[in-house]
Amino acid sequence: MGRMNVSMMRYLEGDHFRVLIAVEMGMKNHEVVPLALVSSIAGIHRGGVLRTLNDLCKHQLVAFERSKKFDGYRLTIRGYDYLALRALCSREVVGSVGNQIGIGKESDVYVGGDPDLNDLCLKFHRLGRTSFRKIKEKRDYHKKRKSASWLYLSRLAAAKEFAFLKALQERGFPVPKAVDVCRHLVVMQLVVGQTLCNVNHVEDPAALYDRLMALIVKLARHGVIHGDFNEFNLIMLEDERIVMIDFPQMVSIDHPNAEFYFDRDVTCVRTFFKRRFDYESEDWPKFDEIERKGNMDVLLEASGFTKKMALDLNKAYDDGNFLAHCEQELRNESGEKEGEESDSDSEEEDLKAIHEEEEEEKDHEEVKAQVQAVKQQKIVLSQSTRFNDWLSDATNLLENVDLKALKTEEGYDDSDLPEKITHPHGVVAASDSSENEDEEDEEEEEEDHVAVEEQVAKVVKKKRQAGVGARSVASSAATFTAEEIKRKLALDRKRNKEKIRLKVKGKQSAVSRNRKDNKNVISEYAGWI
Ligand SMILES: Nc1ncnc2c1ncn2[C@@H]1O[C@H](COP(=O)(O)OP(=O)(O)OP(=O)(O)O)[C@@H](O)[C@H]1O
Numbered sequence: 001m002g003r004m005n006v007s008m009m010r011y012l013e014g015d016h017f018r019v020l021i022a023v024e025m026g027m028k029n030h031e032v033v034p035l036a037l038v039s040s041i042a043g044i045h046r047g048g049v050l051r052t053l054n055d056l057c058k059h060q061l062v063a064f065e066r067s068k069k070f071d072g073y074r075l076t077i078r079g080y081d082y083l084a085l086r087a088l089c090s091r092e093v094v095g096s097v098g099n100q101i102g103i104g105k106e107s108d109v110y111v112g113g114d115p116d117l118n119d120l121c122l123k124f125h126r127l128g129r130t131s132f133r134k135i136k137e138k139r140d141y142h143k144k145r146k147s148a149s150w151l152y153l154s155r156l157a158a159a160k161e162f163a164f165l166k167a168l169q170e171r172g173f174p175v176p177k178a179v180d181v182c183r184h185l186v187v188m189q190l191v192v193g194q195t196l197c198n199v200n201h202v203e204d205p206a207a208l209y210d211r212l213m214a215l216i217v218k219l220a221r222h223g224v225i226h227g228d229f230n231e232f233n234l235i236m237l238e239d240e241r242i243v244m245i246d247f248p249q250m251v252s253i254d255h256p257n258a259e260f261y262f263d264r265d266v267t268c269v270r271t272f273f274k275r276r277f278d279y280e281s282e283d284w285p286k287f288d289e290i291e292r293k294g295n296m297d298v299l300l301e302a303s304g305f306t307k308k309m310a311l312d313l314n315k316a317y318d319d320g321n322f323l324a325h326c327e328q329e330l331r332n333e334s335g336e337k338e339g340e341e342s343d344s345d346s347e348e349e350d351l352k353a354i355h356e357e358e359e360e361e362k363d364h365e366e367v368k369a370q371v372q373a374v375k376q377q378k379i380v381l382s383q384s385t386r387f388n389d390w391l392s393d394a395t396n397l398l399e400n401v402d403l404k405a406l407k408t409e410e411g412y413d414d415s416d417l418p419e420k421i422t423h424p425h426g427v428v429a430a431s432d433s434s435e436n437e438d439e440e441d442e443e444e445e446e447e448d449h450v451a452v453e454e455q456v457a458k459v460v461k462k463k464r465q466a467g468v469g470a471r472s473v474a475s476s477a478a479t480f481t482a483e484e485i486k487r488k489l490a491l492d493r494k495r496n497k498e499k500i501r502l503k504v505k506g507k508q509s510a511v512s513r514n515r516k517d518n519k520n521v522i523s524e525y526a527g528w529i
Pocket residue numbers: 101102103104105106107108109121123176188189190191192195232233245246248
């Protein structure tokens with residue numbers, strides 16, 4: 001029995017726990033939680049979530065798994081322990097975790113301390129431990145669900161233990177003081193003593209025997225039967241007082257098998273005393289003689305530990321291997337127990353349906369997105385070909401423009417312009433005027449260039465002032481009239497506007513839909529934390 005390694009907790013940040021909680025929530029209806037879902041539940045962008053998940057994987061708080069349909073993350077036992085501890089730390093219930101003092105079939109027990117370093121007992125329920133270890137080899141066989149069942153069952157076991165501890169304590173039974181519960185972790189008073197199985201000698205076995213039998217009867221009078229009343233679940237203090245621990249199978253005396261459980265508790269004590277202390281009594285309590293005086297069983301049901309929860313938990317205990325959910329599922333599949341569908345199975349089916357719906361929806365959305373992308377591409381392509389056509393037409397027309405004709409037609413005086421502009425290709429001017437000037441140095445060229453620019457600016461200004469603009473030039477040369485271009489531009493603008501509007505609308509609805517889904521998941525899990 002070692003120590004729980006909680007050193008990593010001090011290095012984890014808020015985002016780490018946020019992502020851990022997101023994985024925990026996602027595991028309600030996912031065997032492994034896909035990155036996209038973790039990201040949307042946590043409300044952190046994918047890049048950030050991925051980085052955090054890598055950290056968590058490194059510290060074995062989550063595990064990455066590949067399944068047939070998709071890859072994703074699942075919470076590990078360590079991750080679940082960290083979540084519970086973190087919550088209790090922030091409630092200032094737990095301040096430290098120490099050595100392991102007990103290891104049972106269904107739990108790990110550690111010494112802990114509160115922030116003031118007073119001793120505490122931390123009991124981590126591990127109800128799905130068996131199934132969790134075999135999860136890989138059984139994965140294909142059981143398909144979905146079992147990953148959720150160990151979280152669910154461990155949480156139920158903790159809730160039940162806490163509820164019983166409180167109720168028993170209030171009625172004066174010798175049990176450890178219940179401090180708090182979170183997820184699968186129950187915090188209670190640390191009992192300093194020895195379990196009865198380790199006690200070899202007592203001063204007065206008869207007195208101890210009577211006290212134990214009186215305890216069984218007192219429980220029954222209050223309406224409950226321990227169900228596991230044996231030397232392993234009884235701690236003896238130094239002064240030989242007895243403290244009861246561990247009530248996993250506590251049942252009401254109205255339970256159909258109540259008598260069987262009662263007799264089994266009595267027999268356990270008798271057998272132990274005979275074997276260990278060689279003490280046998282002729283006197284032992286009988287179930288028929290019990291007079292009910294309290295209704296703790298009923299009160300417990302009203303305390304939040306519902307019938308449904310008890311049903312699920314008892315079924316898991318009865319089946320022994322804590323895979324009740326999965327086995328029931330299998331039985332249903334093989335048609336053995338078609339008429340006996342329990343609540344948990346209907347929940348399983350609901351979850352399955354939700355899962356399938358989600359996948360369908362996802363597929364649908366993907367197809368939609370693809371269609372949208374193809375449409376968009378087409379529009380862009382059509383726009384670009386239209387533009388290219390228009391550009392080539394315009395270029396051709398421009399080349400055919402007769403500037404001289406234009407000059408006479410428009411009253412255009414090009415005396416202001418240098419030769420290079422008057423003859424755009426420079427061929428005519430070069431051959432006519434200066435055949436001898438073959439070489440021009442770079443400086444001159446540059447000066448010319450600046451001069452040309454200035455001249456152009458001057459001419460344009462002049463034309464504008466005279467009310468004759470470039471538009472009139474274009475109108476005489478292009479096949480597209482100004483009206484047509486205007487109309488086209490207006491149409492394009494309108495289409496673009498519509499496109500933007502549509503896009504925003506779509507985005508908004510997707511965002512609000514995601515938010516709604518996340519809100520539902522979060523509200524469903526409100527009682528977990
Ligand atoms: N409050 C406590 N104070 C001190 N020790 C405790 C306390 N609770 C449990 N333990 C120790 O932890 C051991 C395991 O506890 P417990 O019996 O509750 O676990 P379990 O998993 O239900 O065990 P199992 O089902 O195998 O009997 C006990 O035998 C006891 O030694």
